[in-house]
Amino acid sequence: MIRALILFLMLGTASAAETVVLGLSRNEVAITATFDGSEILIFGAVRREQPIPDDSPLHVIITVAGPSEPLVIRRKDRVAGIWINTEGMEIDSAPSFYAISTTGPLHDVVSWTEDLRHHISIPRSIRAVGATEGITEPQKFREALIRIRTRDGAYQLREGTIDLEEETLFNTSVRLPANLTEGNYTTRIFLARNGEVIDDYEAVIAVQKVGLERWLYALSIEQPLIYGLLSLVIAIAAGWGASAVFRAFQR
Numbered sequence: 001m002i003r004a005l006i007l008f009l010m011l012g013t014a015s016a017a018e019t020v021v022l023g024l025s026r027n028e029v030a031i032t033a034t035f036d037g038s039e040i041l042i043f044g045a046v047r048r049e050q051p052i053p054d055d056s057p058l059h060v061i062i063t064v065a066g067p068s069e070p071l072v073i074r075r076k077d078r079v080a081g082i083w084i085n086t087e088g089m090e091i092d093s094a095p096s097f098y099a100i101s102t103t104g105p106l107h108d109v110v111s112w113t114e115d116l117r118h119h120i121s122i123p124r125s126i127r128a129v130g131a132t133e134g135i136t137e138p139q140k141f142r143e144a145l146i147r148i149r150t151r152d153g154a155y156q157l158r159e160g161t162i163d164l165e166e167e168t169l170f171n172t173s174v175r176l177p178a179n180l181t182e183g184n185y186t187t188r189i190f191l192a193r194n195g196e197v198i199d200d201y202e203a204v205i206a207v208q209k210v211g212l213e214r215w216l217y218a219l220s221i222e223q224p225l226i227y228g229l230l231s232l233v234i235a236i237a238a239g240w241g242a243s244a245v246f247r248a249f250q251r
Contacts, residue, residue, distance in 0.1 A: 018058070020189050020201035021045045029176065029185075029207040037178045040064070040205065042101075043171035044189060053193065058167040059102065059109040061120060061190040064174050064205070066097030066154075067183035068127075073141040089141040093127040096181040098149075099156040101172045103164050106157070111195035118190065118197060122146055122155050153177045180207050 022044040029038050042062055052058075074088040102109050106121060115121050126142055149155040154177060162172040176185075185205040190197050 017048060017050045018191055019047045019199045020191060021047050022187075022189055022201050022203055024187065024203060024205065029180070029205060038176045040174050040176060041171065042174060042187065042189075043169075044201075045170070046168050046191065048168075052167050056194045058164070059104060059192045060162050060164055060170045061103075061106075061109060061192060062101045062162060062172060062174075063120060063125075063186075063188045063190075064097070064099045064176075065095040065125060065186045065188075066181050066207075067185075068093040068095050069181075070094075071145075073145050075141070075144075087136070089128065089138055091126060091128050091142075091145065094145060095125050096183075097154050097176070097185065098122055098125050099158065099174045101158045101161045101174065103160065103162045103170075105159050109195070110190070110192050110197065114192070114195060114197050118188075118200070120190065122157060152179075154179075176207075182208050 022042070024040065024042055029040075042064075046058065071091050071094060072088050073091060100106065100120070100122065110118075110120060115124055119125055123142060123146065126145065128138070128142065146155055150157075153175075156174075158172075158174075162170055164170045185207055187203045187205060189201045191199045
């Protein structure tokens with residue numbers, strides 16, 4: 001019992017010996033009519049109270065996750081010569097954006113157990129509790145979601161893109177695509193040795209529409225009738241204006 005207590009205290013001291021100090025180039029992203037994406041510089045340092053351990057290398061993992069949302073993934077099958085939606089699986093929660101940056105291959109940096117505990121990898125960030133009942137090959141639905149969003153740049157696995165100097169200073173950059181979902185983007189930093197997470201840190205990047213885009217978005221949510229009438233008026237005015245210009249050129 002005493003040996004177990006001493007071991008627990010030793011592990012607690014070791015895990016607290018290295019902690020993250022984080023910095024962000026910006027903690028807000030404004031979406032405007034000309035917004036075509038943004039790049040966030042993430043940098044930081046490792047604070048220590050003891051010399052750098054020499055038994056194993058230090059690794060850093062950085063994840064940036066957008067607002068999560070439920071959705072339905074459907075499979076298309078050929079029926080009577082026509083491709084139609086057949087079987088579907090409900091996803092309880094999936095991040096609208098998810099990027100992982102590491103100092104090395106993810107499976108070498110962190111163990112399967114730690115990934116399961118902290119939900120670090122892309123598959124672990126997607127939650128489908130009880131949605132697989134009655135679904136044939138449910139894993140393929142999850143893989144399809146990851147494949148589609150990876151192709152669109154919404155999911156990113158960027159192994160080996162974190163620069164770590166002397167196991168103390170680290171930095172990387174994450175590219176946010178143009179089709180961002182408005183909300184809070186959670187940034188997490190993990191320090192790992194021997195595949196185990198020894199410290200983590202969390203910060204938030206706020207992404208929101210500004211100016212006219214923000215006003216129109218708020219109007220569509222809060223006053224949908226007025227928004228619809230305004231859209232109709234603008235469409236009529238645009239059509240009348242185009243017709244007037246066309247008639248003027250004919251003269």
